[in-house]
Amino acid sequence: MKELIYLDNNATTKIMDEVWDAMVPYFIHNYANASSVYHSMGREANGAIEKARLQVARSLNCQPKEIFFNSGATESINTVLKGIYKNYKSKGNHIITVKTEHKAVLETLLQLEKEGAFVTYLDVDHTGKIDLSVLEEHITAQTILVCIMAANNETGYIHPIQEIAMLCKDKDCLYFCDATQYIGKIPLDLGQIPIDILCLSAHKMHGPKGIGALFIRRKSKPIQISALITGGGQENGFRAGTYNVPNIVGLGSAITHMQHHERDFEHTIQLREYLENALSKIPATYIHAKTASRLPNTTSICFKHLLASELMTHCPQLALSSGSACVSGTRDPSHVLLAMGVSKEDALATVRFSISRLTTKEEVETTTRLITEAVTKIRQNSPIWQLFQAGLIT
Structure with missing residues (x-):
């Protein structure tokens, strides 16, 4: 054939050789549970996780404590949409998104609508572009979240995330950006673009499947998102479950190498x-x-x-x-x-x-x-x- x-x-994407080489030791030699910090192997595994967290943070120009590891963008989307809706009901029930968003967003919002959420689905033109003035018109005192991706997975269309983020900041509304297709292809500086919440997956940038990261900006008034998965208290209680050390290492390596390429x-x-x-x-x-x-x-x-x-x-x-x-x-x-x-x-x-x-x-x-x-x-x-x-x- x-x-x-x-x-x-x-x-x-195919895993890069450099990424695979970084992962292999944590499959074979140091296979310890990263939460077992009372022995050297566990501490070493935990250190590898924190190194990867730093690598992701450096690539995005944010703080390591703003990065949380999980299984990927779909989990991030479910965590954010469900968590924000649950915790901000006292402010409002309005969420704004776009008709061309990923199905993970659209299906989750459909579920939230059944629970009482009011969702505005913005139209796009023949290129996939939204009208920013229409977005602005729809943001009200009841709007708790704007959810618009960085780049479309089917057409490649790039949304004006800088302008969207600034608009949401001016309107005192949270902006959640699915940057899964964007990260690893185009530099993104969270020090310059005031996105509040952002998600990514390693397998879109020559890293392993089943691992991703969620960025949640630290503010004077902390963003309130409930944990979707509870249990052992990993990720400061935000995302429970035994750490997938090899994959986390792979994510850190992949996002670092993509910057160099x-x-x-x-x-x-x-x-x-x-x-x-x-x-x-x-x-x-x-x-x-x-x-x-x-x-x-x-x-x-x-x-x-x-x-x-x-x-x-x-x-x-x-x-x-x-x-x-x-x-x-x-x-x-x-x-x-x-x-x-x-x-x-x-x-x-x-x-x-x-x-x-x-x-x-x-x-x-x-x-x-x-x-x-x-x-x-x-x-x-x-x-x-x-x-x-x-x-x-x-």
């Missing part, structure tokens, strides 16, 4: 431009959010009058996606694209390509050839494509 060309990096994304942008230029030559093809500010590695392309699932089946050498991997298996069109005004047919004809720093030009060249050949072959046998060519449909 030919080696797979992996272009599904917004779903997950920022220039690699210049190469990534060049590869994306090559990919987009080549695939745009295919008739009746367009790129979602092409004119907007996007992540350097992400391309969402509609190949009209075919099914993305059929296209990917015709290209078994390629690892691609038709949207978020978190909702894979569903036949429904992407809620992100529908919110952007894309038709159901075009949404189902859309494929996401997400490059990484490990992707080569040869892989991108092969990808463009395989996709072009597959689209041509599928359309040759398609009555719908024949109707389009005859000018009977658009």
Whole structure:
């Protein structure tokens, strides 16, 4: 079998060798429980955790005591949304988000609505952009949280998080930012951007799966978030459970190494431009959010009058996606694209390509050839494509 060309990096990434090397000793040699601080192995494991906490804090320019480890962004989202709603009911029950947020946000808010929360879902334009003036209009004295991601996982669209954070600060409203796709691709300085709460996952930046971090800014009036998981008192009682030392070490190593590889994304942008230029030559093809500010590695392309699932089946050498991997298996069109005004047919004809720093030009060249050949072959046998060519449909 030919080696797979992996272009599904917004779903997950390959662990870097340096990250794996940092993790291995805590699987094999020092396998102690980090809470067992009365012997040397336990203290060493605990020290490794605090080193990783410092590495994450340095990468984000915040304090180590503002970083809490957990299983990843989905847990963070559940912790924050449920915890904020529970603790700020005395102020209000209003939460603001965007229709293109990750399903982890939308599904959790749907649950909170059943419990009495009032949620505003902001519209977006055809690129995925929100109207900041509309956001401002919706913030009231009852608003307890604004939840808007840094970058969209499907289209790569980058929200103006600096402006959103400043607006929330001026309105005395908490801002929670899911930066899962953003961290590791674009530098983010929490000393400059007044985000109150932020989450990330290691596996989006060449680290291990099952580990993430939650940033909660320390303020004169502490942000109140209840623990989602209680038990042994780990993370100062905020997140219980035996520490996953190897993975925590992996997160610290991954976020540090990604900082050192920022220039690699210049190469990534060049590869994306090559990919987009080549695939745009295919008739009746367009790129979602092409004119907007996007992540350097992400391309969402509609190949009209075919099914993305059929296209990917015709290209078994390629690892691609038709949207978020978190909702894979569903036949429904992407809620992100529908919110952007894309038709159901075009949404189902859309494929996401997400490059990484490990992707080569040869892989991108092969990808463009395989996709072009597959689209041509599928359309040759398609009555719908024949109707389009005859000018009977658009």
